[in-house]
Amino acid sequence: MLKERGSRKVPLSHIEVSRYLSPSVRRLLLARPPFLQAIQRMTDDALKAYILQHPPVVYEAKRGKKYDDPLFCIANLHALYIAKNRFHGSEKVRVTLVEAPPSQQTNAVALFFALSAEACHALSPNEAGHYLAALWNELMSDQPALLMDVSERFSNKTTFCDAFGLNRRLY
Incomplete structure (x- = not known):
């Protein structure tokens, strides 16, 4: 699968959802409702703890690696979505860096991450x-x-x- 390249803290404004994810896969990955009915009522500290436990999984563009280049999220999109909707773009979050997948395999890699997470965490x-x-x-x-x-x-x-x-x- 993908090689892990470590982790680092980056501003939320530097993270985008991978442009190679199809709209249908994006919808699917974000359609999973949170178990808690009113997630927006959770405290900032609780949401930061969630994001720390489930950092967005991102890759860098294959072209030049400038510090301001965006990172592209392919896993834990829900954590990224929560962070971007709750916190300012300057807020830093820890991300897990992985090797960039071939563009034609981005959907499969993202779905693999999602399925493995659900298989490990989902409860009846x-x-x-x-x-x-x-x-x-x-x-x-x-x-x-x-x-x-x-x-x-x-x-x-x-x-x-x-x-x-x-x-x-x-x-």
Whole structure:
């Protein structure tokens, strides 16, 4: 697959979605709804933590490598989308650099990254509900203030379950 070339922090304004991704693949990669119903209500710190855990995967243009040249995102587009919609273009985010794929393989590489991520992270609704409730219970018993650092809706079990569309009676 692609060779990793390290990571670095770059301004959001220097990152674009790869121009070689077809419109249908772009739509598909951005169509995945977040599990949390109101992601825009998450705090900046919580969103920065998410982006730190799922940095945009980017490549440099094959031509000259000037510092101001854009980086092209092919994976973790959702993290990039969230960052660009929440933070200023001058805000720096960590990106994972990879070798540029051949242009005709960009869609396949992007879909490979997306499928591998979903295979590793996706949970069925039943499993996800128990996992999320367990996380909430642990934080509520040990560090309840951290729940509010993620979202104001995490202050009690009812609003937490409502935020994720979970039946609170099951948890």
